[in-house]
Amino acid sequence: MxxxxxxxxxxxxxxxxxxxxxxxxxxxxxxxxxxxxxxxxxxxxxxxxxxxxxxxxxxxxxxxxxxxxxxxxxxxxxxxxxxxxxxxxxxxEPNYVPVVPPKMPPLPPEQLIAVLQTSIKLDILEGNIGYLRIDHILGEEVAEKVGPLLLDLVWNKILPTSALIFDLRYTGSGEISGIPYIVSYFTDAESPIHIDSIYDRPSNTTTKLFSMQSLLGQRYGITKPLVILTSKNTKGIAEDVAYCLQNLKRATIVGEKTAGGSVKLDEFKVGDTDFYVTVPTAKSINPITGSTWEVTGVTPDVDVNAEDALATAIKIVNLRAQVPVIIEESATLIADNYAFENIGAIVATKLKENLANGEYSMVVSKDSLEAKLSSDLSTLSGDKSLKTTSNTPALPPVDYSPEMYIELIKVSFHTDILENNVGYLRFDMFGDFEEVKAIAQIIVEHVWNKVVNTDAMIVDLRNNLGGPTTAIAGFCSYFFDADKQIVLDKLYDRSSGTTTELLSLPELTGTRYGSKKSLIILTSKATAGAAEEFVYIMKKLGRAMIVGETTAGGSHPPKTFSVGETNIFLSIPTVHSDTTAGPAWEGAGIAPHIPVPADAALETAKGIFNKHFADQK
Structure with missing residues (x-):
């Protein structure tokens, strides 16, 4: 009011x-x-x-x-x-002249062809990509008159193409009745699709627009890529066509946000004056979104300057041509190499089904393809480590001086002696065996010797994200005695089809903690990879009490595979732990003996040891 x-x-x-x-x-x-x-x-x-x-x-x-x-x-x-x-x-407008909708004049065929060839631009680009530009959306009446000519001059040349770029960057006019015609050529003929609703205010009526079951000529189909180019000059009916096909998930819009025009503008004379009011008298209400493109415009899927839209569209189409090969090759790599053969086979089959169902048909860049593929792999396998990755080369080894190693170790490890002579050891990443072996004496002197003579120990892995598993056997060995070699785990390598026993080491640098003193390991939902393997072994062998949260459910360090001749790479876990004694920790995580929030785990562990030592007094 x-x-x-x-x-x-x-x-x-x-x-x-x-x-x-x-x-x-x-x-x-x-x-x-x-x-x-x-x-x-x-x-x-x-x-x-x-x-x-x-x-x-x-x-x-x-x-x-x-x-x-x-x-x-x-x-x-x-x-x-x-x-x-x-x-x-x-x-x-004192000299007002009513706007008369353009009508197709009764021209002889040869002149009509010349008119159509001037107003419609057609090209077949490299890679069998069709390019079609129209600057006015024809209505039903005109389309029926020139339909056979359009079929011969334009559409039959577009049909054999592998993809179509539909250029609406310069389209600023059109007829509402032309919307179903255009949209229908890119939809299925089996059943009518409600593509738009037009509310007309003067008559207070709503007209539903449906796709047409009968068309002149063949449909372009629903599987071949369709990219629509837009600009800030794309207006009115062209916006409606773009919005309908975008929300039907049939077209990708590339370019600029459109003008935000109207499906219908009428001009009214104000009384007996020479003033006129232009009013949008009808509006589009999309049945999928429940909203409209009017006033706000159509937001492109890929926002680029209008002059760059065509080149961007060509890149998108060329990428989509590679997608089937990329998905098929990814499925093969996973089926042949994923650590758990049955899961790998299921993932491979589902990937191919997703491809056939068109779930990769709307990717617009290598990044979006990798993101979609990663999401699918994680969802289908339940394994966050099965994903796309970059093929970043390893950094060259750094030649640290002994002094630099000491400072690095001081930062990487945290030790403390708690009440009742309880040792506390925290580190947030496992290192490679060969690298650790080279500095083992330094680690022992500056870290291990500070806690080895305690009466019990808390190993804090709540922030340990994993790393290489090659040093796991050595670290585990410090918590067992030297007189007996223990099978810590059995590792199955899918790529080679071999099973390797992970054994405790008979010789270590420094003093062992042994198997008699109590050990608590702290975990969180961030504890992952190599840290989980350590927790798994110590829990399975009954050597430690686990306090905290269920671990991340990561994997043994994955291998990187190149997908065919593309620049896309997959991270595939190829190794899994022994599952004969229970379910795998990979993908599921390891449940603690005493579940508490991660931030309460340390105090809980201290309380357990304090009570234990108090009972002994």
Whole structure:
């Protein structure tokens, strides 16, 4: 109500503040506002307008304005701002000529062909990519007249292409009845699809637009790539076509956000004056989104400058041509190499099904393809380590001095002696065996010797993200005695088809902690990879109590595989731990003996040891 009063009031104020010498009656504004109220396509925005008009009609104040064009500009500004719609426009046209919709003249065939060839641009690009540009969307009546010619001159040349780039960057006009024609050529013929609803305000009717089951010529189909180019000049019916095909997931929009026009604009004469009001009298309501592209425009899937849209579209089409090979090759690599053969086979089959179902048909870049593939691999396998990856080369080894190693170790490890002579050891990453072996004596001197003589130990792996598993056997060995070699785990390598026993080491640098003193390992949902293998072994062999949260459910360090001749790489776990004694930890995580939130795990462990030692006194 207040906003509607603002419409009329603000217009009167504009006139009074800026101009003198009245020439126009306030009834002009009242008549204009009534036209808007009776015909504007979104009446919900006009609540309270009747009261506002009644208030304005009783105002006898004369508009102080010197000329009609200035008044028209002021009125346009006021009504656009009040309703938040730039499509509304007031104009002064003393020499008004009604706009007559263009009709196809009765031309002889040879001239009609020349007209069509001028207004429609067609090309077959490298890679059998079709390019079609039209600057006006033909309506049903004209389409029926020129349909056979369009079929021969344009459509039959487009049909054999492998993909189509549909250029609407310059399309600013068209007929509503042309929407179903265009959309239907890119949909299935089996059953009608509700593609749009057009609400017409003057008649207060809604017309549902459906795809057509019968068309002249063949359909382009639903599987070949379709990319629509847009610009800020794409307007009206062209926006509707783009929005419909975008939300049907049939087309990818590349370019700029469109103009935000209207499916129908009508121009009304204001009373007996030479003023006219342009009003959007109908609006599109998409049945999928429940909203409209009008005013706001169609947002492209790939936002680039209009002049770059064609080149970008070609890149997208070329990428999509590679997608089937990429997915098929990925499926083969996973089936042949994934650690758990049965899961690998299921993932491979599902990937191919996803490909056949068109789930990769809308990728627009290598990044989006990798993201989609990674998401699918993780979902299908339940393994976060099965994913796409980069093939970043390993960094060259750094030649540290002994002093530098000491400083690095001090930062990497944290030790403490807690109450009751309980040792505390934290480190957040496992290192490679050969690298650790080279500095083992330094680690023993500056880390291990600080905790080895304690009566019990807490090993904190809550923030340990994993790393290589090559040093696991050595670290585990410190918590067992030297007189007996123990099978820590059995590792099955899918790539080679071999099973390797992971054994405790008979010789170690420094003193063993042994198998008699109590050990608690702290875990969190971030504890992953190599850290999980250590936790798994120590829990399985009954050597440690696990306190905290279920671990991440990662994997043994995965291998990187190149997908064919592409620049896409897969991270595939190829090794899994022994599953004869229970379910695998890979993908599922390791449940603690005592589940507590990660941030409470240390205090819980301290409490357990304090009670243990108190009971011994």
């Amino acid at each position: 207040a906003k509607s009063h603002l419409l009329v009031t603000s217009l009167l104020v504009f006139g009074n503040v800026f101009f003198i010498h009245a020439e126009f009656s306030p009834s002009l504004i009242v008549d204009m506002a009534k036209i808007v109220m009776d015909n504007y396509c979104s009446p919900e925005k006009l609540a309270g307008m009747k009261e506002a008009i009644a208030a304005a009609s009783s105002n006898t104040e004369v508009l102080n304005i010197p000329d009609a064009e200035s008044l028209a500009n002021v009125l346009s500004f006021g009504v656009q701002g009040t309703i938040s719609d730039s499509r509304l426009k007031v104009s002064y």
